[in-house]
Amino acid sequence: MPAGKKPDIGGPAEAPIVPHYHGHRERARDRFNTVGGDALADYELLELLLHMILPQRDTKALAKDLITKFGSFSEVLGASPQRLAEVKGLGETSITHLKVAQAVAQRYGRDQISLEKPVLAAWSQLLDYCRSQMAFEKLEQFRILFLDKKNRLIADEVQQVGTIDHTPVYPREVIRRSLELSATALILVHNHPSGDPAPSSADVRMTKDIVDIAKPLGITVHDHIIIGKSGHASLRSLKLL
Template sequence: MPRGDKAEADGLNEATPHYLGHRERARQRFLSAGEQALADYELLELVLQLLIPRRDTKALAKDLLARFGTFSAVFAAQPAQLAQCKGLGDVTVTNLKIIQAAAQRFARDQIDLKKPILSSWSSLLDYFRSTMAYEDKEQFRILFLDKKNRLIADEVQQTGTVDHTPVYPREVIKRTLELSATALVLVHNHPSGDPSPSSADVQMTRQITEIARPLGITVHDHVIIGKSGHTSLRSLKLL
């Protein structure tokens, strides 16, 4: 049995599963009032009980929240980090990452690709947050758009370190021309959690914009994603 999975099976021999009443009450509150009626640990507990049905998962849910900080951060944690948590075996860790992938796919599918992508801005931000906010390394992502601002491609161009991603403006434009795109949305994350732009972020954005403009390519925005929210360089009038 893989390391940690034995702990998941400990509940098989419990004579009195005392946690069932609490679990059922939480489930009923979810059904009657929705997820907003549950504390983070209660919702996480219900998720965990789907994965570890014969064990009390309340304490485990609280331990995971204490360790990683937020509900979303639990699912975004690296498998190696999750594997260090007592009570999580290899199977459960994999299933948590599957749930994360499903949530990201759901967020992506809320974007209507047949319409101008700027009209789905709120859904787009939800997608960025679900895919990038809790990454432990910086990623630089580009959305390539056509003349009607519909999505041609969504690509992660570079992955860097915890506080830096190398971005080469001419390579960005080269890829834009290869895809026959006429507009861009630039996105990157700050693993520190603070989405405030650095001077290097602003300078790099302006370099890309200056090269793109004579070629008829529009840079709509550069969005920075952090755990605490997001920042738009256009809204800050830095673009």
Template sequence: MSSRGKTFDEASFIATALPATGEQSPIIYEAPAEPPPTSKPDHAGHRERVRARFLKVGGEAFEDYELLEILLHIVIPHKDTKPLAKALLKEFGSFSAVFAASPERLKSIKGLGPTSVTSLKVIQATAARFARDGINFDKPILSSWTQLIDYCTAQMAYDSIENLRVLFLDKKNRLIADEVQQTGTVDHTPVYPREVIKRALELSATAIILVHNHPSGDPSPSSADVRMTREIADIGKSLGITLHDHLVIGKSGHASLRSLKLF
């Protein structure tokens, strides 16, 4: 009984409260409100602008630090890389020197780890391969002299120790082999002329080009360079092997002992 004297009819209440089918009304849940979008870090917008500019004007229009920065975008995707790019250039002195630096020196730079250092060395190897592919080795190598200089510069100019590279050629002056014969110190490479000529005979080479680097950056040949060149030329001549040239590669350029009339 209600307080007003009416009888409570349970069956009528249920019939009124539920749909005619006897099923319960569905419960509708509202999706929780989405959190506000997080703001992108400041460097994200800068990175997008740099990429857009690169696609529009190309790498030639970029300063060294800008090109290095965009390369580091790939290597380190979630970091503002402009400060790191400038720090690397300050430490090593030039764009090419950054990539030519030893893994140990690169790892000493704050912001670079084993993965990023490996990526930089892969980029260096890719650039060197690209330079090498610019030379048509099916034709006489002397006809691609400028490309050869570019290749040797990319391979050796920024090495921290001296290396002697020998290009072995056939009778048509086409490349048979490109080998680093000796590795030395920061200012000296031990060269054994008879070993150089012996290797030429093993490869049936009829001509060679010597190439070595000066880590100091100055490509001026030393008196020891001249003596070694003349000795190799003399031994080779007696065995029918021609020494076309001896190139000295440095960061500031290159020197040709043949052009300088030093042998």
């Protein structure tokens, strides 16, 4: 190289390539900030969640695939890790992040009914919580909310887990646990994995058996709620309690 000649270092640096989906992500975030989550379709909200889990990928198609497979945002979060692993584009880490998101939602829902507030005054939050906990489970669960004399939550316990269409419930065990916790009122909850929340004759009989044992002991059964994918049923509202 001749003396005094500067080395050739090329032309101006090329601008970094910005993935096409970055603009879409910004628009999606702006839309969320403008209209809020309630105004978004399930796939849009799921896409925003997947943005945080998979920041280096375009997640719109994945969000739509998940909604198509499972049916709704809640059903995606409620799906088992094994079923989520069937979806192309999800790995072990991203599945764990989705289950963390589900746990966060459930914890938030539980806190809405347990922070020194009478449960009966937060009925819609109670139903939301029960739905998030149980609507998409594959097996029947029998849950009891134990309340104090001011109808505040003492404990929330799953007493039994059964099969796809039956859970064994032992009324005397329900009352024994109520006495251990010094509960003066109960709300019974179980799910129907079939999706139909309509109570069966066995559901009604079991509820009446618990009421018959609880009443002489000063324990009130406020309701028995049945949770299904399509909604819920209240035995008290149906005048079956």
